Amino acid sequence: MSFVEYGDTIKDGDTAIVFLGHESMFPVKVQHGTVTQTKYGVIRHSTDLIGKKYGSKVTCSKGGWVFILHPTPELWTMNLPHRTQILYSTDISIITMMLELKPGSIVCESGTGSGSLSHALIRTVAPTGHLYTVEFHQQRAEKAREEFREHGVEHLVTVINQDVCKNGFGVSNIADAVFLDIPSPWEAIGHAKSALKAEGGRICSFSPCIEQVQRTCLAMEEYGFTEINTLEILLRVYNVRTISLQIPDLGKAAEDNSSTGTVQFKSGVPLREVVGHTGYLTFATKSLV
Amino acid sequence: MEGGPSGRIREGDCAVLKRDEVFKAVLVLRRRKIIFEKQWFYLDNAIGHIYGTTFEVTSGGNLQPKQEVEETTTETKEAGTDNRNIVDDGKSQKLTHDDIKALKDKGIKGQEIVQQLIENSTTFRDKTEFAQDKYIKKKKKKYEAVITIVKPSTRILSTMYYAREPGKINHLRYDTLAQMLTLGNVHAGNKMIVMETCAGLVLGAVMERMGGYGSIIQMYPGGGPVRAATSCFGFPKPFFDNLHEFPLSEVQSLLSGTFTTDTLPADPEENALLEEESNGLSEEKQSSLQETEEEPATEAPMEISPTEEQDTMDINTEDVEFKGSKEKENKENVREKQIKQWERRKKLQEAAALLREKNADGLIVASKFHPTPLLLSLLEFVAPSRPFVVYCQYKEPLLECYTKLRERGGVINLKLSETWLRNYQVLPDRSHPKLTMSGGGGYLLSGITVVLEKGKSDSSDSEALKMEEPSCKRCKLQDLPC
Numbered sequence: 104m105s106f107v108e109y110g111d112t113i114k115d116g117d118t119a120i121v122f123l124g125h126e127s128m129f130p131v132k133v134q135h136g137t138v139t140q141t142k143y144g145v146i147r148h149s150t151d152l153i154g155k156k157y158g159s160k161v162t163c164s165k166g167g168w169v170f171i172l173h174p175t176p177e178l179w180t181m182n183l184p185h186r187t188q189i190l191y192s193t194d195i196s197i198i199t200m201m202l203e204l205k206p207g208s209i210v211c212e213s214g215t216g217s218g219s220l221s222h223a224l225i226r227t228v229a230p231t232g233h234l235y236t237v238e239f240h241q242q243r244a245e246k247a248r249e250e251f252r253e254h255g256v257e258h259l260v261t262v263i264n265q266d267v268c269k270n271g272f273g274v275s276n277i278a279d280a281v282f283l284d285i286p287s288p289w290e291a292i293g294h295a296k297s298a299l300k301a302e303g304g305r306i307c308s309f310s311p312c313i314e315q316v317q318r319t320c321l322a323m324e325e326y327g328f329t330e331i332n333t334l335e336i337l338l339r340v341y342n343v344r345t346i347s348l349q350i351p352d353l354g355k356a357a358e359d360n361s362s363t364g365t366v367q368f369k370s371g372v373p374l375r376e377v378v379g380h381t382g383y384l385t386f387a388t389k390s391l392v
Numbered sequence: 393m394e395g396g397p398s399g400r401i402r403e404g405d406c407a408v409l410k411r412d413e414v415f416k417a418v419l420v421l422r423r424r425k426i427i428f429e430k431q432w433f434y435l436d437n438a439i440g441h442i443y444g445t446t447f448e449v450t451s452g453g454n455l456q457p458k459q460e461v462e463e464t465t466t467e468t469k470e471a472g473t474d475n476r477n478i479v480d481d482g483k484s485q486k487l488t489h490d491d492i493k494a495l496k497d498k499g500i501k502g503q504e505i506v507q508q509l510i511e512n513s514t515t516f517r518d519k520t521e522f523a524q525d526k527y528i529k530k531k532k533k534k535y536e537a538v539i540t541i542v543k544p545s546t547r548i549l550s551t552m553y554y555a556r557e558p559g560k561i562n563h564l565r566y567d568t569l570a571q572m573l574t575l576g577n578v579h580a581g582n583k584m585i586v587m588e589t590c591a592g593l594v595l596g597a598v599m600e601r602m603g604g605y606g607s608i609i610q611m612y613p614g615g616g617p618v619r620a621a622t623s624c625f626g627f628p629k630p631f632f633d634n635l636h637e638f639p640l641s642e643v644q645s646l647l648s649g650t651f652t653t654d655t656l657p658a659d660p661e662e663n664a665l666l667e668e669e670s671n672g673l674s675e676e677k678q679s680s681l682q683e684t685e686e687e688p689a690t691e692a693p694m695e696i697s698p699t700e701e702q703d704t705m706d707i708n709t710e711d712v713e714f715k716g717s718k719e720k721e722n723k724e725n726v727r728e729k730q731i732k733q734w735e736r737r738k739k740l741q742e743a744a745a746l747l748r749e750k751n752a753d754g755l756i757v758a759s760k761f762h763p764t765p766l767l768l769s770l771l772e773f774v775a776p777s778r779p780f781v782v783y784c785q786y787k788e789p790l791l792e793c794y795t796k797l798r799e800r801g802g803v804i805n806l807k808l809s810e811t812w813l814r815n816y817q818v819l820p821d822r823s824h825p826k827l828t829m830s831g832g833g834g835y836l837l838s839g840i841t842v843v844l845e846k847g848k849s850d851s852s853d854s855e856a857l858k859m860e861e862p863s864c865k866r867c868k869l870q871d872l873p874c
Contacts, residue, residue, distance in 0.1 A: 108581055109753050111775070122804060122840075158776025158842040170804055170842045173777040175577045193811060196574035197567050203545045206580040206603025226579050227601065302399055303444050313823055320818045333816040336567055341787070341808045343794045369791040371808055371835075383816065391444050 104157075105255030106174055106222055107229040113152045113171060118254060120172040120182060121146070130174070130182045132253070143167025174254070176222040186243050189219035190284065190309065193338040194381055199227055201386045202280040202305045206231055211274065211281045211298045213237035213267035213291065215247045220282065225251075225259045234260040235274050235298075237267045267291050272298040283308040288315065289322035296326050299389045306389065311382045319385055328387035335383055341371030399443045401541060406626030407435075407443070408548050410540040412533060415552035417544060417624040425453070431537055443543040448536075451499045458538055472518040486512040502536035509535075522822060544625050546573075546597040553593055553621060554833075561590040561621075562760055563785050565833025567813045569594065572756060573601055575838045576781045580605035582753040583746065585773055587611040587640070587766055589759040592622035594783075598756060599631055607634040609743050609752070611643070611770065613761070636743035643769050646744055653737045653744075751775040758783035763837070764793045768800060776802075776843045783834055790837040802844030810835050 104110040104117040113119055117133045123141060131139050131146075133153060139146045144165030146152065151161050157173040172178060177192050190198075198220070204210060208228045215221055215238035224234050238244040244264040251257045263273045268287060271294030272278070281295040281304070288308040295306050306328065308319050316333055323331050347365040401407060405420045409428050416428050422436050433453035438445070447455035472478075487509060495505050509531050510516050516524060542548060550566035572594070578584065578601040586608055588594040595610055599622070602608065610617050617637045638646075645651040752774045757766050763782045774780060780803075784790050790808055797803050811833065815826040 107579065109775075109778070111751075125805070156776060156843060158778075158840075160843060160845070171777075172840060172842075175779065177574065177577065177779075192574055193571065196570040199574065200547050200550075200566070200570035203547050205600050206605060223574070226577070230580055230605065231603075302442055313818075316816075316818055317820070317823060321820070331818075333818045335814045335816065337812040337814070339810045339812060341810070343791050343808055369788075369795065371787050371791055385818070388444070391442055 104173060106176060106179070107226055107256055107259070109173060111156060113155050113157060115153055118174050118179075119152065119157070120174055120178045122170040122172050126181075128172075128178070128182055130179070141167075141169060143169060176226045179222050179254075180219045183217055183219060185217050186246060187214075187216040189217045191219070191338075191381065192223075193336055194309065194384065195220055195223045197334070197336050198282060198307050198309075198384065199223060201384075202282065202307055204228060204232075204280060208232045208279045209235075209277050211235045211237070211272040211278045211295070213272065213283055214239065214285055215244060215262060216284065217243075218247045218250055220284070221247065221251075221260065222254070222256075224282075225256045229256070229259050232259070235263060235272055235278070236260060237263045237265060237272055239264065239266040267294060270294075274298055276301055278304055280305045281307070286315070287318075289318040292319070292322040292326050292328075296328075296389055303389045303391055306387050308385045309382045310385070311380070313383065316383045316385055323385070323387045327390060329390045330388040331385065332387070333383050333385045335380070337377075337379070339377065340374055342374065344370055344372050346370045346372075399543065401435075401438050401441050401443060401445075403439055406544055406624050408542050408544050408552065408624075410542050410548075411538065413555075415548055415555070417549065417552065428539065429537070433539075435541075438541055441541070443541060446538050446540045448502075448538055455539070469521075470517045471521040471524055473520060475518075475520070475523070478515050478518055484513055484515040485509065486514065496535075502532075505535045506531045546600050546625075549621060549624055550593060550597065553591070554830075557591075561593050562758065562783070563832070563834055564590055564594070564758055564783055565811075565813065565830055567811050568783065568833040568836065569597055571809075571811055571836055572758065572781045572783060573597055575779060575836065576754045576756050577779050578602065578754065578756070582606045583751070584608045585611065585747075585752045585755045585770060587755075587757045587759055587770060589613065589618070589761070590621070592617070592619035594756060594758045595619065595635075596622040596625045596627075599627055599635070600625060604628070604631045604634075606753075607636065607746060609746055610635065610637045611640050612637055613640045613759075636739060636746060638740065638743040638747060642744075646747060647769065647772055651744060653740055747773050752778065754778050755780040757781070762789050764789065764796050767793055767797060771797075771800075771802070771841060774841050776841050778841050779838065780841065781836055781838045783836055785834045787835045790835050793837055797839065800844075802842060803839045804842050806837065806839040808835065808837050 104114060104119070113133055115133060115135050119131055119133055120128050121131050121139065121141065122128045123143070133148050135149050135153065137148045139148070141163055144163035144167060146161060146163055146169070152171060155161065155171065157171060159171055160168050161171055162168045180189065180192055180195070183189070202210070204224065204227045206228060209232055210224050210228060212221060212224060212234060213236065215236040221234060221236055228234060236247070238247060241264055244262050248257070248262045251260050251262070265273065267285060268290040272281070275297045278298045278300060281298055283291055283295065283306070285291060288310060299306070306323070310316050310319060320331055320333065345367060347367045349365050401420060403420055403422060407418055407420050409416045409418055409426070411429050414429060418426055418435070420435050420439065422439070423434065425432050426435060431449055433449045433455055435455065437455040438447060441457060446458040448458045450456050492505065495508065506528065510528065516527065519527065546569070547566070550569050553561045554565050578598050580603050582602060583606055584598055584602070586595050586598055587610070595608070598608060642651055750773050755770055755774050757763060757770070759766065763784050767780070767782060771780065782790065782793065787808070794806055794808055797806060813830060813833065817824055817826055
């Protein structure tokens with residue numbers, strides 16, 4: 104297993120996702136001799152996991168069962184240990200497409216944070232691309248390095264522990280794309296420009312507040328970026344439910360059968376409360392000199 | 393995907409023209425007239441320039457790289473504070489239609505026309521600074537025709553298709569396509585199954601993300617896969633080496649083990665396929681023919697079934713009737729046809745073999761068809777613990793599909809979703825959401841396959857329901873994927 108390559112069977116050292124039910128799952132590091140507790144009982148790694156196929160149903164000690172899933176950046180995003188606020192897959196999807204990322208792309212990112220976006224970026228640019236990710240918080244940078252190692256993707260990423268606003272990305276003229284998720288992205292636009300290739304590239308900045316976007320757009324314009332475009336993407340999830348509505352009694356004659364009873368239909372019901380805002384995404388193109 | 397070492401525009405490239413927010417995909421050819429946004433021009437002069445260069449259209453339809461212009465309205469900035477005294481009498485512009493036309497006919501630069509319009513507007517100086525800005529922008533858009541030539545990408549082509557021909561891609565909005573690629577964990581090395589009727593746009597998006605690594609099996613309805621949009625990407629030839637296609641109409645026979653290449657779709661459809669491909673992939677097709685020219689001469693006759701031989705014979709006699717003297721050419725045609733059939737047979741068998749392994753790394757469906765039967769059959773070819781995504785323009789068919797998949801079992805984490813996209817105008821003191829937004833970009837049903845226990849699908853289904861239903865109610869806001 105690795106986050107950039109599917110494997111069929113679960114191996115010692117893999118990161119696997121234990122799926123207990125709808126929206127209820129957690130990651131586990133597979134190790135000989137280790138056990139994992141779930142509400143359905145104990146999972147013994149040596150016998151219950153190692154050598155089994157990903158996607159198998161695993162029966163736990165109390166008779167309950169779980170599914171063991173192959174890790175993906177998307178499952179990781181839903182289960183990773185938060186060290187910061189993270190980006191979720193809806194925003195990540197549009198970022199990846201709008202930055203035109205593909206195998207071979209060189210990407211700069213700051214900050215690394217909890218590595219939610221980093222894993223998705225690495226997945227997309229593998230096997231020939233590279234991610235340079237800058238995190239000024241030393242402990243977080245260290246933790247990210249450790250995770251990349253565990254997930255078998257360390258060869259695709261360089262974690263740089265410095266302040267992107269002061270010191271930039273540590274590389275110049277090599278990036279196809281730059282992503283910024285920092286409190287003052289306008290201070291890093293100049294560094295972003297020099298990190299990007301001379302022939303141009305794409306940039307994206309994520310900010311929760313419109314005032315941040317305002318300053319970022321001005322900075323982008325000042326540094327000659329074009330195609331500046333700000334957007335927001337929202338996810339609507341629907342529960343599939345069978346709904347029955349009662350037919351009201353309007354005192355119609357008894358022979359009319361429909362005057363009593365219910366009508367049933369399937370409906371996609373929006374969740375009662377949904378995420379209304381994550382952040383604004385500002386995209387731009389570094390044009391030719 | 394490189395268009396040359398430094399990304400220069402070359403003859404024969406697939407490029408995209410951009411004017412403001414409008415895109416058009418074109419093939420770069422010399423001495424070919426292009427019409428874009430009510431303007432005609434030739435791309436000859438663009439060849440050799442770097443992608444991303446902006447051009448101005450000059451007289452005679454030539455393209456001239458745009459020079460950096462110094463800000464035009466540098467003269468005394470004068471502006472009103474409000475519009476209390478601005479009256480719409482329809483006479484504020486002193487230039488008439490004919491005057492403007494005359495200016496244009498004289499070949500005067502758009503930039504100068506805009507300047508003239510400003511000078512001849514009696515109300516311009518009374519407008520607020522913001523209104524002046526807006527006025528200039530509007531006029532620039534109309535008279536300053538600048539065109540940027542950019543390299544095709546999923547971003548550009550999906551935006552272009554959604555704006556220009558949404559009907560051809562089942563109204564799949566670009567942000568929805570972006571979700572599909574992520575939810576499907578599309579990346580290099582995958583073995584993907586793609587079933588789409590989106591002009592080949594979804595296929596192209598998947599190919600871009602796989603970068604030529606791994607394999608794709610495109611399932612197609614009718615006579616052949618449509619790849620008009622795929623060809624706009626300008627993928628290098630090797631990207632097509634591991635692209636396979638398989639007819640939907642043979643899925644059932646493949647699943648039941650009765651599939652043979654003898655039951656190929658009939659001839660006319662086959663021709664349709666070849667035509668379709670020759671639109672975008674003529675180069676590739678030709679080269680592959682050259683490579684195999686010698687082999688098929690000996691092998692092809694053995695491969696061809698009696699019925700098809702009959703067909704080729706029929707065409708042969710017809711041809712003889714019509715152009716009797718061109719016998720030699722006919723023989724060539726027959727041979728070429730046989731080669732093509734043999735080629736296609738071989739590719740079909742490869743695709744069938746790949747599918748039979750039933751270990752695909754994902755399934756992407758975006759079609760005009762009802763998704764339920766597609767999913768129930770095509771999921772058979774997907775390995776456990778792999779994501780799948782189905783797009784549908786409408787929500788209702790996905791509700792049914794959701795229910796049927798639950799009954800079938802072998803899938804978890806089913807999610808029905810939609811994304812909303814809002815664009816913003818961001819300007820100093822004038823930031824707000826754009827006035828119009830897209831009404832809808834379709835719906836997605838996604839999930840993950842798991843090992844399907846044969847014969848126990850009913851019980852496992854009820855268990856799965858027991859397992860999944862109650863926890864829905866426990867959903868907390870911070871648990872939501874967003």
